[in-house]
Amino acid sequence: MKKVLITEFMEQDSVDKISKIFEVTYDPSLHENHENLSSLIMETDAVIVRNKTQLTEELLLKANKLSFVGRLGVGLDNIDTDFCSANGIFVQPATGMNADSVAEYVITCALSLLKNIPIAHAGTASGQWPRTSIESRELGGKTLGLLGFGTIGRKVCRLAQVFGAEVIAYDPFVQKSDVSEFNISLVEQEKLFSLSDVISIHLPLTNDTRDLINENSFNLMKRNPIIINSSRGSIVNEIDLIKAYSQNVISGFALDVYSSEPVQEDFYKQISNSMNCILTPHNSGVTSESNVRVSQFIAEKTIDFLES
Numbered sequence: 001m002k003k004v005l006i007t008e009f010m011e012q013d014s015v016d017k018i019s020k021i022f023e024v025t026y027d028p029s030l031h032e033n034h035e036n037l038s039s040l041i042m043e044t045d046a047v048i049v050r051n052k053t054q055l056t057e058e059l060l061l062k063a064n065k066l067s068f069v070g071r072l073g074v075g076l077d078n079i080d081t082d083f084c085s086a087n088g089i090f091v092q093p094a095t096g097m098n099a100d101s102v103a104e105y106v107i108t109c110a111l112s113l114l115k116n117i118p119i120a121h122a123g124t125a126s127g128q129w130p131r132t133s134i135e136s137r138e139l140g141g142k143t144l145g146l147l148g149f150g151t152i153g154r155k156v157c158r159l160a161q162v163f164g165a166e167v168i169a170y171d172p173f174v175q176k177s178d179v180s181e182f183n184i185s186l187v188e189q190e191k192l193f194s195l196s197d198v199i200s201i202h203l204p205l206t207n208d209t210r211d212l213i214n215e216n217s218f219n220l221m222k223r224n225p226i227i228i229n230s231s232r233g234s235i236v237n238e239i240d241l242i243k244a245y246s247q248n249v250i251s252g253f254a255l256d257v258y259s260s261e262p263v264q265e266d267f268y269k270q271i272s273n274s275m276n277c278i279l280t281p282h283n284s285g286v287t288s289e290s291n292v293r294v295s296q297f298i299a300e301k302t303i304d305f306l307e308s
């Protein structure tokens with residue numbers, strides 16, 4: 001019987017579904033135990049991971065029988081995909097399955113930050129009554145600039161347009177004809193910086209996108225935009241971001257992803273309740289609903305692959 005190893009949390013119904021057909025070892029904390037993981041992976045035909053299991057070349061070299069990696073999410077930074085493709089190991093991300101969750105998160109943050117809700121909440125909860133001192137704005141009529149117009153960027157676009165926002169996007173890999181149904185303008189990156197009231201990032205982390213949002217880009221931006229990053233941490237330079245906020249170059253920011261996760265003290269020590277910012281622990285894609293969708297999708301793909 002083929003063996004499936006699941007090293008991080010997977011919704012139980014989906015684990016049960018795979019277990020009906022294959023021999024499953026399910027240990028949501030296995031990613032923390034390198035020794036056990038190294039030993040179990042030697043015998044497995046398929047491995048299912050989230051983002052904590054590091055499928056490095058060193059580990060994959062031990063996985064002599066491995067032909068399938070299921071990723072309960074979309075980013076593949078924790079998987080040596082070059083090694084996998086060179087060694088006939090198929091890697092299956094849960095493409096699109098948590099995109100609605102991330103898109104809702106982005107709109108939540110855009111609305112909250114335009115309305116200065118983090119500051120209004122902190123003031124009200126501490127007994128002040130900052131009714132007239134805090135500016136509040138609408139998303140309607142604002143320009144939303146999307147860096148990356150793939151699966152999530154498109155979902156954010158649709159939601160933002162419901163609020164009456166004008167959407168522009170920078171994505172050199174997308175043709176105008178591919179996005180004619182979206183009623184957006186594809187623009188160059190510098191133009192996006194100069195026009196956007198809200199900038200939301202939906203890019204993969206690559207050599208081209210690392211540190212993309214830095215002091216230089218802040219200097220090119222329209223006055224006081226809001227920055228939202230739910231993609232990958234190191235795309236935004238966090239030191240430059242905090243500096244831009246403290247110098248009033250930007251009026252708010254939301255981060256779900258960080259250059260180092262869990263977030264490090266030298267970063268979070270610079271955050272206070274009086275700042276118009278929202279920090280979340282890389283969970284924008286994780287909702288009750290997306291957990292089910294992601295797990296079911298990967299369960300089905302694993303079964304299809306191993307049965308074919």
Ligand SMILES: NC(=O)c1ccc[n+]([C@@H]2O[C@H](COP(=O)([O-])OP(=O)(O)OC[C@H]3O[C@@H](n4cnc5c(N)ncnc54)[C@H](O)[C@@H]3O)[C@@H](O)[C@H]2O)c1
Pocket residue numbers: 074075076096098099102147148149150151152153170171172173174202203204205208209230231232256257282283284285286
């Ligand atoms: N925070 C979370 O929980 C969470 C959840 C899901 C996805 N993500 C991350 O969100 C990001 C976007 O996910 P997606 O599903 O929309 O990906 P996607 O591949 O569908 O879209 C990415 C888009 O970026 C474009 N792109 C690539 N390089 C670019 C560059 N240098 N400049 C401009 N555009 C470029 C691509 O053409 C593509 O259209 C990824 O980094 C993914 O890992 C995070």
